[in-house]
Amino acid sequence: MSADVNFIGLYLLARGAVEPGQLQEAVRVQRERNRRIGALAVARGLLTEEQVEEVLAAQSREDCQFGDLAVRRGHIERGDLDDLLFSQNVTNMLLGEVLVELGHVDPETMGALLDEFAALEERRGDLLGRVLQGQAEYVVTRAMLRAVGTAFPRFLGISVKADPLGRVPEKAGPGDFRCSSDLDVEGMGCFRFTFLLRSDILSGMAGDGPADGLSLVNTVMRYARGRLARRGLSATCAGARPGRVDWPVDGAAMRLVTPAGAMALFWVAPWQAEGAGTE
Incomplete structure (x- = not known):
């Protein structure tokens, strides 16, 4: 299984909602469509490849979002960043959305499975919190x-x-x-x-x-x-x-x-x- 498959994808596979080939196809489509802010900025001529590398290097020293660092370093204007974030929000898709679009899972089934997964993660988080709290x-x-x-x-x-x-x-x-x-x-x-x-x-x-x-x-x-x-x-x-x-x-x-x-x-x-x- 590809390293790009996330925890939700593995859960859907374990529940029998998708076949391995369908999951791999959805991961490939998601990877092709979803683009990082740096890549979008380069495609629009707002950043150079060198500036992207500079900001990525800065992220290893400071826990900050890529776009915010680029603005602080004067590489991009805040208004341009807002436009990029809007475009990213419109075009990027979650794995479940891709699977529904490809017709591998119907929307109702996907919604129910995602609710199940969220409930399991909430219980895991509660258990972890109780362990750490003591x-x-x-x-x-x-x-x-x-x-x-x-x-x-x-x-x-x-x-x-x-x-x-x-x-x-x-x-x-x-x-x-x-x-x-x-x-x-x-x-x-x-x-x-x-x-x-x-x-x-x-x-x-x-x-x-x-x-x-x-x-x-x-x-x-x-x-x-x-x-x-x-x-x-x-x-x-x-x-x-x-x-x-x-x-x-x-x-x-x-x-x-x-x-x-x-x-x-x-x-x-x-x-x-x-x-x-x-x-």
Whole structure:
């Protein structure tokens, strides 16, 4: 199954609403029709390819929408961005809409299945919230989950969702990437995040796997720091350290699953600060 298939597509497949070939066709049509803001801007002569690359590079340092960054950097006017966003909203289609348009699923059935999926996701979110609520590092872990949920689709083109894993770490396999990074939150103390990225995830990234894995984790940490800042919590972040790491004995463990089944893990635990500096 293509890595472009999302969680909703897999749910429809599991419920027998679509055949694998129909789902793949819908994914292909959706990919051909849906265009990112940068691509639309280049097609209309509003941005150059070089400017798009510059804004994308800036996104790895700051959790901000592409269009907003382009406006702030003076590459595009706000009015032009609004026009692009309107066009994108009109032309882009959700997977369910494509399947209905292609005649693979009727609208009533699709509506009922999407309601089922939404209810399941709501229950999963409630369970995750109850698990996190009882932990001292709740705010920090929640910020990290949201940071991962933004960075993975943005830079890998894949969606992720989290489920509690428990306190027993899984062993790394051949080609997997491990690293750790410290986040020192004012008034709360220092937290160590330990990451394990499966090789299937790294294989979808350009360039050297471990180096890209390190860059991805550093971006996630910056995003988490920014989300904490929006809650009025100041934090400093030490750069991620690759290689063999010590799994925390205590703390919250989270499993992040992609539609393709590839998995990332992270643990967060209170930690004795070791001179964590800004990254």
